[in-house]
Each structure stands twice: as structure tokens, then as C-alpha cells.
Amino acid sequence: MSRIVYVNGSYVPTSEAYVHINDRGYQFADGVYEGVSVRGGKTIDLEPHLDRLWRSMTELDMSAPMGRAPMRLVLKEVIRRNRVADGFLYLQVTRGEAVRDHAFPEVSIPSFVVTCRRLSFDAVRARAAKGVAASTQPDIRWGRCDIKSTSLLPNILAKQAAREAGAFEAVLVDKDGFVTEGSSTNIWIVTKDGKLQTRTIEDNILAGITRARVKTIAEGLQMAVEEGRFTVEDAKDAQEMFFTSSTSCAMPIVELDGQKIGDGTPGPVAQRLIDAYFSYTDD
Ligand code: PMP
Numbered sequence: 001m002s003r004i005v006y007v008n009g010s011y012v013p014t015s016e017a018y019v020h021i022n023d024r025g026y027q028f029a030d031g032v033y034e035g036v037s038v039r040g041g042k043t044i045d046l047e048p049h050l051d052r053l054w055r056s057m058t059e060l061d062m063s064a065p066m067g068r069a070p071m072r073l074v075l076k077e078v079i080r081r082n083r084v085a086d087g088f089l090y091l092q093v094t095r096g097e098a099v100r101d102h103a104f105p106e107v108s109i110p111s112f113v114v115t116c117r118r119l120s121f122d123a124v125r126a127r128a129a130k131g132v133a134a135s136t137q138p139d140i141r142w143g144r145c146d147i148k149s150t151s152l153l154p155n156i157l158a159k160q161a162a163r164e165a166g167a168f169e170a171v172l173v174d175k176d177g178f179v180t181e182g183s184s185t186n187i188w189i190v191t192k193d194g195k196l197q198t199r200t201i202e203d204n205i206l207a208g209i210t211r212a213r214v215k216t217i218a219e220g221l222q223m224a225v226e227e228g229r230f231t232v233e234d235a236k237d238a239q240e241m242f243f244t245s246s247t248s249c250a251m252p253i254v255e256l257d258g259q260k261i262g263d264g265t266p267g268p269v270a271q272r273l274i275d276a277y278f279s280y281t282d283d
Contacts, residue, residue: 004081006074006114008065011081019111025094028102029151031111032056033092036075037246039121041085042281043075044246048209053091056148061104062095065112078114088119088247092150121278124249128274131254131266134243135167136232139180145204159183169243171235171256178229180204185243185251186211189235190269197234200227210244210277217276223269232256240267249277 003014025031034053037044050068057064066074075089092113098105137158142151155170162170162183170183179187180199186208188198196218201207218225235241241253241261250273252266 003115003117004078005116006078006112008111008113011077014115017113019094019113020097022097022100023094023111024096024098024105024108025092025111025150027100029149029153030060030062031092031094031150032060032062032148033090033150034148035246036089036091037119037121038079038084038087038089038116039278039281041079043079043089044280044282045209045213046072046075046282048212049246052148052207052209053093057093059144059147060095060149062093063110065093065110074114078116082116082118084116084118086119086121087116090115090117094150119247121249124247124251125274125278128249128251128266128270131252132168133166133255133258134169134171134182134241134253135162135165136173136179136257137161137170137183139172139174141172141204143204145180145206146201148206155183165257167255169251169253171232171253173232177231177233179232179235181206181208182243182245185245185248187235187243187253188214188241188250189230189238190240190267191230191234191238194224194239194269196223196225196269197230198225198227199229203229208244210246210249213280214244214250214273214277217273217280221272221276236261238262240269242266242270242273250274
């Protein structure tokens with residue numbers, strides 16, 4: 001079955017979906033995006049994702065392509081037309097088409113694209129049951145990683161370097177040796193004394209929606225959560241390590257740069273969080 005996507009007012013098969021070659025998203029990565037998971041036909045944490053999308057657009061002085069209410073309808077319709085029960089909904093807004101010039105055009109109509117593909121959460125859970133390897137990579141990104149911009153070259157390069165090192169995810173490390181986040185995930189550790197730690201969102205990282213949800217879940221389970229900095233050595237010394245994102249939920253990292261984390265298998269804290277996260281859906 002051909003996928004149906006939404007592009008600037010129309011629902012069309014992917015093969016008929018186009019944006020203009022002068023679109024600033026194509027030329028400058030002058031765009032923002034969101035990735036939302038869909039489980040049992042329902043979105044997970046849609047409202048916080050829309051809050052973050054609006055925040056990203058506002059920070060870049062970009063107009064919204066439509067209001068939130070019609071946007072919700074478009075998203076629902078893309079899920080429906082693709083008959084997706086479990087999947088990944090992708091939304092992208094760019095500043096739109098304009099004659100190439102770095103400065104913002106005086107007038108431009110934002111371009112809005114929505115796609116939805118199937119994603120097996122059974123496969124995600126199967127991966128989580130084994131855990132994954134990660135590889136540290138230098139964080140060479142810009143100073144506004146709080147904006148969810150499509151400008152992702154440093155993230156792509158880090159992920160590729162990790163894959164070439166035989167790892168699944170890159171753990172980004174700042175100049176002072178502290179872990180910031182993953183190439184497309186937030187990183188967590190469980191310290192020797194059982195505390196959950198993750199980097200504060202003030203420190204030039206993306207405020208992950210799954211990070212926030214997992215934090216709420218952990219606190220609800222009476223787990224101690226501390227936002228702060230930890231080094232690569234702290235991570236290697238931790239009982240457990242995992243990353244969070246909309247598509248990976250809470251994914252145990254069982255090896256970092258070839259060194260086992262804990263006993264080299266997924267730990268009980270991550271497993272409890274995964275179970276709790278999978279029973280959460282939007283109302
Ligand atoms: N950090 C970065 C750099 C990301 O790209 C992502 C996912 N897009 C995340 C963290 C996780 O965010 P979320 O939980 O909202 O998917």
C-alpha cells in the first residue's frame with residue numbers, strides 16, 4: 001500500500017509529494033520538526049510535542065503553517081489514511097519558498113509536511129530486552145540545541161561514527177568530558193547508589209518529551225531523579241545506562257566504548273521504566 005502524506009494542504013501518495021527546490025528547508029535546513037509515536041492508533045504525548053514545535057518556531061521567528069486545532073486534525077487524518085496502529089508520525093515545518101538569501105524573506109509561506117510510517121514496538125521491546133552498545137563522540141553542535149531544528153549534520157555524523165564503531169547510538173560528550181545527550185536521544189544513568197541522573201535541559205540539549213515522561217514515571221515509582229552533569233567515567237561506573245526518545249522509549253545501553261555497563265545486561269530500573277512507559281498513552 002502506498003503511503004499517504006500531507007503536503008501543504010493536500011493528502012497525496014508519497015510518489016506525488018513535492019516541495020519547491022527553493023524551499024529554505026532544502027537550501028538552509030531552515031526548518032523545525034517533531035517525531036511523535038503512535039500506539040494502538042493513538043499519539044503519545046502529542047500536546048507536549050506541539051508545545052515544543054511552537055516553541056521551536058517562535059525561537060526562529062517562523063510562522064506556524066496553521067493553528068493547533070487544525071494541525072491535530074491533519075495529524076489524525078494522516079494516521080487514519082495510512083491505517084497505522086503502531087507507528088511514527090513525523091511533522092516538519094520550514095520557512096518556505098524564497099529566492100536564496102541568508103536573511104529571512106519579507107514574505108514567505110511556511111511549508112508543512114506530515115508523514116506516518118509503521119513501527120513495531122514489539123521490535124523495540126525485543127531490542128530493549130538485549131540492550132544496545134553505544135559509542136562516545138565529541139559534541140560539536142551549535143549553541144541552540146534546545147531548538148528542534150532539521151539542521152542535524154553534527155548529529156548525523158556522530159551517529160554514523162557510532163555505527164562505524166559497531167554501536168547503535170552515539171553518546172555526545174562536551175569539551176569538559178560531560179555527557180550532553182545522544183545523537184537523537186537523551187542519556188540517563190543509574191548511579192551506584194541507585195539515583196537516576198540525566199543532564200539538565202538548561203545545558204544546551206533538547207528537552208526530550210520522553211525524558212520528561214520517564215522522569216514523571218520514575219518519580220511516581222518513588223525513584224530518586226537528579227538532573228545534573230555526569231562524565232563518561234561516571235557512566236562507565238554506573239549500575240545502568242539507558243537512553244530515551246519517542247521511538248526507543250527507554251533503551252538500555254549495556255556497553256559503552258566496548259566496556260560493559262553494570263553486568264552488561266539490561267538492569268531492573270530501565271526494565272521497570274520500559275514497562276511503565278508502555279502502559280502510558282494520551283487520554
Ligand atoms: N535529543 C535529540 C538531539 C533528539 O533529536 C531527540 C529526538 N528527536 C531526543 C533527544 C529525544 O526527544 P523525544 O523524547 O522528544 O523524542
